[in-house]
Amino acid sequence: xxxxxxxxxxDAVLTVLLVLTMVFLAMRVxxxxxxxxxxxxxxxxxxxxxFRERMGLNDPLALQYLEFVWHMxxxxxxxxxxxxxxxxxxxxxxxxxxxxxxxxxxxxxxxLGVPAGVISATSRGTGVDYxxxxxALIGFCVPEFYLGALLLIAFALKLDLFPIMGGGTGTLDRLxxxxxxxxxxxxxxxxxxxxxxxxxxxxxxxxxxxxxxRAKGAPRRVVIYKHALRNALIPVVTxxxxxxxxxxxxxxxxxxxxxxxxxxxxxxxxxxxxxxxVVQAGLVVFAFFVVVVNMSMDLLYGAIDPxxxxxxx
Amino acid sequence: MTGSKITRRAALTSGGGLAAALALAxxxxxxxxxxxxxxxxAVAADRINSLDPSxxxxxxxxxxxxxxxDAVIDPPYGTFDLDPRxxxxxxxxxxxxxxxxxxxxxxxxxxxxxxxGYGEVTAEDAKFTFDRLGDPRGNSSYRIFxxxxxxxxxxxxxxxxxxxxxxxxxxxxxxxxARGAGIVCKKAVQELGEEFRRRPxxxxxxxxxxxxxxxxxxxxxxxxxxxxxxxxDGLEYVYMGDPSARTLGxxxxxxxxIEGVRLPGWNNDLRRQMPTARFDLTRPGSTNVIFFNMTRRxxxxxxxxxxxxxxxxxxxxxxxxxxxxxxxxxxxxVEVPGSLRREDVPAELRYDYDPNRAKALLAEAGxxxxxxxxxxxxxxxxxxxxxxMIQQMLRRVGVNMRIQNIDHxxxxxxxxxxxxxxxxxxxxxxxxxxxxxxxxxxxxxAVSPEGIGGRLNFSHYGQTMxxxxxxxxxxxxxxxxxxxxxxTREAELRVLRDMPAWNALQLSxxxxxxxRVDLGYEIRASYANFxxxxxxxxx
Numbered sequence: 001x002x003x004x005x006x007x008x009x010x011d012a013v014l015t016v017l018l019v020l021t022m023v024f025l026a027m028r029v030x031x032x033x034x035x036x037x038x039x040x041x042x043x044x045x046x047x048x049x050x051f052r053e054r055m056g057l058n059d060p061l062a063l064q065y066l067e068f069v070w071h072m073x074x075x076x077x078x079x080x081x082x083x084x085x086x087x088x089x090x091x092x093x094x095x096x097x098x099x100x101x102x103x104x105x106x107x108x109x110x111x112l113g114v115p116a117g118v119i120s121a122t123s124r125g126t127g128v129d130y131x132x133x134x135x136a137l138i139g140f141c142v143p144e145f146y147l148g149a150l151l152l153i154a155f156a157l158k159l160d161l162f163p164i165m166g167g168g169t170g171t172l173d174r175l176x177x178x179x180x181x182x183x184x185x186x187x188x189x190x191x192x193x194x195x196x197x198x199x200x201x202x203x204x205x206x207x208x209x210x211x212x213x214r215a216k217g218a219p220r221r222v223v224i225y226k227h228a229l230r231n232a233l234i235p236v237v238t239x240x241x242x243x244x245x246x247x248x249x250x251x252x253x254x255x256x257x258x259x260x261x262x263x264x265x266x267x268x269x270x271x272x273x274x275x276x277x278v279v280q281a282g283l284v285v286f287a288f289f290v291v292v293v294n295m296s297m298d299l300l301y302g303a304i305d306p307x308x309x310x311x312x313x
Numbered sequence: 314m315t316g317s318k319i320t321r322r323a324a325l326t327s328g329g330g331l332a333a334a335l336a337l338a339x340x341x342x343x344x345x346x347x348x349x350x351x352x353x354x355a356v357a358a359d360r361i362n363s364l365d366p367s368x369x370x371x372x373x374x375x376x377x378x379x380x381x382x383d384a385v386i387d388p389p390y391g392t393f394d395l396d397p398r399x400x401x402x403x404x405x406x407x408x409x410x411x412x413x414x415x416x417x418x419x420x421x422x423x424x425x426x427x428x429x430g431y432g433e434v435t436a437e438d439a440k441f442t443f444d445r446l447g448d449p450r451g452n453s454s455y456r457i458f459x460x461x462x463x464x465x466x467x468x469x470x471x472x473x474x475x476x477x478x479x480x481x482x483x484x485x486x487x488x489x490x491a492r493g494a495g496i497v498c499k500k501a502v503q504e505l506g507e508e509f510r511r512r513p514x515x516x517x518x519x520x521x522x523x524x525x526x527x528x529x530x531x532x533x534x535x536x537x538x539x540x541x542x543x544x545x546d547g548l549e550y551v552y553m554g555d556p557s558a559r560t561l562g563x564x565x566x567x568x569x570x571i572e573g574v575r576l577p578g579w580n581n582d583l584r585r586q587m588p589t590a591r592f593d594l595t596r597p598g599s600t601n602v603i604f605f606n607m608t609r610r611x612x613x614x615x616x617x618x619x620x621x622x623x624x625x626x627x628x629x630x631x632x633x634x635x636x637x638x639x640x641x642x643x644x645x646x647v648e649v650p651g652s653l654r655r656e657d658v659p660a661e662l663r664y665d666y667d668p669n670r671a672k673a674l675l676a677e678a679g680x681x682x683x684x685x686x687x688x689x690x691x692x693x694x695x696x697x698x699x700x701x702m703i704q705q706m707l708r709r710v711g712v713n714m715r716i717q718n719i720d721h722x723x724x725x726x727x728x729x730x731x732x733x734x735x736x737x738x739x740x741x742x743x744x745x746x747x748x749x750x751x752x753x754x755x756x757x758x759a760v761s762p763e764g765i766g767g768r769l770n771f772s773h774y775g776q777t778m779x780x781x782x783x784x785x786x787x788x789x790x791x792x793x794x795x796x797x798x799x800x801t802r803e804a805e806l807r808v809l810r811d812m813p814a815w816n817a818l819q820l821s822x823x824x825x826x827x828x829r830v831d832l833g834y835e836i837r838a839s840y841a842n843f844x845x846x847x848x849x850x851x852x
Contacts, residue, residue: 030723036729039452040370044449046449047451083361164565
């Protein structure tokens with residue numbers, strides 16, 4: 001197990017380093033001069049030259065890269081080119097909002113999606129199954145920003161049950177602000193999870209060991225939840241992991257629609273204003289989470305299926 | 314570059330969320346006040362950039378700085394009336410222009426205080442402010458407007474004088490009014506350094522209290538304001554880049570004021586949802602100048618340029634944008650003093666819509682079947698809306714403009730590097746006739762592939778062909794305002810004749826206000842940042 005975790009950790013470090021390099025290069029390839037964005041269209045050539053000099057943009061690319069990696073390794077994110085704000089503080093203020101949204105949406109997605117998938121699979125061909133599939137299809141097709149706007153109109157504007165904007169302050173207020181954004185992301189995720197669970201479970205229910213369990217007279221509940229569902233979980237967990245990653249990017253549109261603070265908005269603004277340090281730091285944080293999620297998934301596979309763990313793969 | 318074809322469908326899709334918000338919202342919940350006697354204003358940006366008035370590159374930030382800082386002078390609130398006799402002295406008790414229009418002497422009000430105990434406002438602070446605005450080594454966003462300043466001199470504790478290198482009877486209108494020229498506290502700037510951008514100290518009617526996570530500026534009334542105290546307890550500027558979110562927040566009553574969306578039909582849709590909403594439109598709003606890059610074929614041919622101009626029907630813009638639309642007959646919007654009116658322009662230079670003439674000119678130029686070209690364009694909403702209309706109109710005469718959608722920063726970068734054949738440039742400037750001409754039509758302002766900053770002549774007028782540089786030089790020597798106006802009009806007519814570019818329309822900035830908020834004056838013209846000094850709220 002230790003070897004297994006060690007391999008995964010090494011993979012993670014290499015992945016983060018690769019991401020750092022790609023992020024650095026990508027920002028330099030994008031058209032758009034951060035000096036012009038920071039100083040505006042009316043900036044004189046002299047002002048622009050001074051700005052570039054001050055920000056180290058005239059240094060050789062290799063030197064800029066080494067400095068960037070060195071700062072990242074020390075978790076020194078520096079200051080924004082555009083606002084001169086310390087980036088560490090900016091991310092620290094926004095990251096909790098992104099994380100609480102991701103966790104809450106995941107819970108909604110899992111608690112609705114898995115049971116719905118099980119019910120749909122075990123009621124195959126019935127009205128319940130059709131209804132679950134249709135709902136899942138709708139949930140899967142509706143863009144998150146659109147669903148968010150609809151929920152806002154219904155529950156915040158019309159029924160006045162939830163706030164329309166912001167992230168809230170204090171635990172209860174933050175939870176209150178979290179309900180609609182988490183429901184938006186979570187409902188789409190539930191649709192995805194439902195479809196995934198259904199198809200994986202149907203596949204497993206056809207397997208010989210399930211038939212054997214039934215032949216042995218095991219109760220239906222035991223057959224489904226102990227034997228079949230556990231074996232169906234590997235593809236569900238894989239899909240779940242992939243979805244969490246896409247949810248991190250999906251949270252950007254949710255932050256915009258609900259005017260929520262979050263790393264996504266910080267990142268988008270950074271990209272639009274060519275604020276290299278902000279984008280680099282934001283993407284490194286995202287990359288870190290991608291790596292953590294991937295590692296967690298790998299470890300979860302091991303927990304679900306001991307054969308993976310003992311193989312040391 | 315994030316290149317993608319932009320189609321009507323794509324534009325409609327991108328506006329889907331907003332359309333859904335407006336279409337489905339129905340009657341809003343009853344309007345309710347923000348807590349206390351506070352006005353909450355949502356601006357169209359996602360994060361605060363800078364609250365230092367000399368470093369404003371995002372219009373949204375200027376809403377806060379307008380309240381925190383006093384300008385030396387300002388036009389009567391809600392107007393762009395630049396008559397020197399009618400100007401309001403915010404920090405100035407008196408001011409005068411020398412007869413040769415080369416020096417401006419200002420006497421500050423005595424006893425004005427900076428916020429947070431930073432002491433009295435003096436001429437030393439004013440000198441520091443103007444020196445900083447014109448510092449070629451600093452970050453001033455307004456450096457270009459102070460390039461003509463020779464010296465700023467403190468005369469005594471309350472008096473200072475700005476001396477210009479060349480006469481300019483309109484200097485006060487570009488460089489002493491509220492926008493960049495809010496008087497900053499020298500001591501605070503020196504003490505706080507970069508932090509001044511996030512902890513501004515001014516002497517205006519509202520003082521800075523806090524920034525909430527980069528997305529909300531909180532201001533409170535300055536109790537020792539030198540004029541009558543503001544009536545509001547405070548102001549909140551909420552940064553909400555998403556127009557649907559702003560619209561819904563406004564309809565719910567959580568927001569008292571929102572920055573509107575400059576898209577066709579938006580005003581009317583919102584009005585249907587909330588008939589009591591007050592719409593404040595600025596005039597002139599932004600100018601929208603469309604350039605022919607004359608270094609590229611076929612735009613080097615005046616017949617092609619004129620043909621494309623004749624293909625454009627002003628009424629399409631007028632009908633689409635409704636009350637946001639404003640006419641332009643010359644280069645300057647009609648609200649600019651001395652600008653050309655319809656009757657001032659000879660019939661052949663009015664370019665009234667005439668598709669047959671457009672086709673004939675194209676045929677004469679060797680394009681009887683029209684032509685096609687690629688044109689990268691910003692994805693900002695107003696750019697997209699205008700260019701889609703132009704694309705449609707050009708198609709009628711056989712010109713196929715294939716628009717590629719790129720982000721706004723990349724677009725500006727490509728414009729500065731002379732990479733766009735048919736660029737649109739939207740800009741808000743003070744209504745001073747020479748500004749637009751000097752910035753967009755002077756030969757030495759032509760862009761180049763090296764992307765030298767600060768240049769906005771995308772047509773290469775005055776470089777690939779004689780332009781108006783001779784007239785601009787004469788304007789710069791002229792101290793008499795009337796003669797300057799006459800020369801400006803002559804320059805405008807010459808631009809119309811040569812057609813290197815045209816100002817397609819002026820587009821108002823829109824603010825929508827809950828009826829419970831009274832600004833204390835009517836908005837007839839202005840930058841899109843209003844003084845809230847006299848504002849009041851009702852239950």
